[in-house]
Amino acid sequence: MSERTGLYERLREYARTDYYPMHMPGHKRNSELCGDILPYSMDITEIDGFDNLHLPEGILKEAMERAANVFGAEQTYFLVNGSTCGLLAGISACTNPGDRILMARNCHKAVYHAVYIRQLRPVYLCPEEVPEFGICGGIDPEQVREALRRYPDVKLIVITSPTYEGVISEVEAIAQIAHEAGAVLLVDEAHGAHLGFGHGFPESAIRLGADIVVQSVHKTLPSPTQTALLHVCRRKAKSPEQECGDGIGMSFEERKARVKRFLGIYQSSSPSYLLMAGIDRCVELIKERGDELFAAWRERLLWFSSQTRGLRRIRILKEEEMRRGDGFDPSKLVLSVRGTGKSGEWLYERLLLDYHIQPEMASGDYVICMTGLGDTSAGMERLAAALQELDSVLEHTEDTPDKPPYDPNADMAHRSCARILVPEQYSWEMPEPGTETERLALPDCAERVSVEYIYLYPPGIPLVVPGERLTKELLLELSEYKRGGLALRGMEDESGEYLNVRRQ
Ligand SMILES: Cc1ncc(COP(=O)(O)O)c(C=O)c1O
Known part of the structure; x- marks a missing residue:
């Protein structure tokens, strides 16, 4: 081995420091709780006796059944590409190209990517702001009802609950409204894999009527980075005669089969056994202790x-x-x-x-x-x-902060819905560069329609989505984020100076 300090050496070194992790993954590098896995000796592929994630019949099938049991879902799939691939698969499974979906404007970028890949027509649900903290609140069920009344052809509703900041929407009420309208409810519960286990933590969307729930086990539970779960839930039958899961345009069995098909597309064909073992150990730990x-x-x-x-x-x-x-x-x-x-x-x-x-x-x-x-x-x-x-x-002061306040979430709650184009006006296909679009310096983009995303990471919630018009106020805020040292992401120009917009 050479003397170089590559990533592995850096990680080893960091592990020996006293830095305490107030971030994901939820195992918090606590080897006393989780043990330290020695990766190379156990890193295998689909060899005899170890089943196949894409065609589970043995040990992986049992592990996923165990997870379904512990989390209270009808069917659970292991994800090795994070909630990201669960959202792509879940949304793809519940829609056909061109379908209309109702989605919270503060969804993670993975939801926008699913919309792009499946060429869906989104209608946005805009959360209100939590005053004082300037963050997005939950989605009001009445807003969902009203949107479904205006757009009765909506097939799927996607919300994030809990949000990055921990705000939980009224999932039960939203699920009921969705089902009455014949729509499927998918809840991005990436930040809530620990919900539903009592002890003062709220209930999970799995038990509140959501049809598909995606959870990043790595965010709050002791499971390795990238590991997540997709749960397909069966509706409770209102009467013994009524078949569970029917009456929503897609039966439970059909939904399950389509989820499996799309997971076969979005998940790696070489899923890591170490990651899957990490999920299984996490499930065992919850079951036992x-x-x-x-x-x-x-x-x-x-x-x-x-x-x-x-x-x-x-x-x-x-x-x-x-x-x-x-x-x-x-x-x-x-x-x-x-x-x-x-x-x-x-x-x-x-x-x-x-x-x-x-x-x-x-x-x-x-x-x-x-x-x-x-x-x-x-x-x-x-x-x-x-x-x-x-x-x-710290002192109390009415002065402006040392650095200008940049607050993507507050912006989302306040303004974004007002500047969104009518979804039908925008084709999610990328326009031909140079013919329909031009690249402008950000300050020159006022009133122009973006063909690119702009977001900060974290939290990965787009500030600007292709098809949205850039207001002067928003441009000012974007320049403040940059002045405050935050990098604008999502643009082709990685320096964040130039944006591709529609030609006028
Ligand atoms: C709300 C939300 N959904 C989905 C994701 C994607 O999760 P993952 O990193 O497990 O792919 C994130 C990631 O931070 C997130 O915050």
């Missing part, structure tokens, strides 16, 4: 809450802030410095540089710290102590 582990996690959160209740300047998002009807996932710690003259980036840097606590992300005037089943009490104590110290040096 779930009660004890979820109770301990909840205890740690309650303890953290009691320790941080007295903070004067840093505000932590709580259930009470939610719009009536919305719920909140207590595992998410959204730490706001609004009104202190500091930005989210400031808090992020202080936690990282001064306390060796690595947050999940910074945005506008808040930071997200993600907790997970693999957290330790010592980790939570370090975060609480750091926040107490930082809080004591």
Whole structure:
């Protein structure tokens, strides 16, 4: 072996430091809880005795049945390409090219990619803002009802619940409205694989009537990065005579078969056995020790809450802030410095540089710290102590922050729906470069229609979707994000200076 320091050596080195992970994956590098897998000796392919993910008949079929059982779904599929491939497959399975779908405007980019690949016609559901924190709230069921009344041909509804910040929509009510209209409800529960196991955590969409639920087990549970689950749920029959899952344009069996077909397209043909073993171990752990582990996690959160209740300047998002009807996932710690003259980036840097606590992300005037089943009490104590110290040096001020406030989520909640073109006017096919489009410097794009995405990552929610018109206000905000050190992504020009727009 050479002396070079490649990725592997960097990872080994990092593992020896005292940085505490307040980010995904949910195992939190806790080898005491998960053990340390030695990859090479166990890294195989579809050899005899180890089944085939795309044609499961043996050990993988049993593992997926075990997962379905533990999570309370009718049918569960292992995903090795994250929730991303689950969303692509689930949406593709429930639609045909050209179908109309209803989707929350704050969906992850994977949902937009599915819309693009399947050439769907999206109608957007716009979440309201959670005041004070400037983040997207849940989707109002009445908005869904109204949209379905206006667009009775909608085949599929896609919402994100919980959101990155932990906001939970009224899934049960939305599912009922969807089903009455003959539509399928897919819930992107990427951030909620830990829901539905009690101990003060909210119920999962699996048990609230959603038809397809996609969960990233790697985000909050002890499972390796990239691992996720797709659950196909069977409707509860209203009467013994009524066949479950029928009456929605696609029966349960048909939905299941189509999901399997599309997973065969979007999943790798060489799925990693190490990743699949990671999912199976996570399922086993929940089955064997779930009660004890979820109770301990909840205890740690309650303890953290009691320790941080007295903070004067840093505000932590709580259930009470939610719009009536919305719920909140207590595992998410959204730490706001609004009104202190500091930005989210400031808090992020202080936690990282001064306390060796690595947050999940910074945005506008808040930071997200993600907790997970693999957290330790010592980790939570370090975060609480750091926040107490930082809080004591913060002042209340009406001044503008050190850096301009960049807040993609607030923008989403406020304005994006107003600037969206009527979906039918936009073809998702890429226009011929240079003939129908031109490349302009961002400041010159006012009132022009973008043919590209613009987003920040994280959270990966598009600020601009192809077909949307760029307002002056939005362009100003984009330049503020850049000035604040955030990189604009999604554009062909990786520097984020130029955008392809429609020719006028
Ligand atoms: C809401 C949401 N959905 C889907 C995804 C994609 O999940 P994965 O990274 O497991 O592919 C993410 C990723 O951050 C997300 O935040």
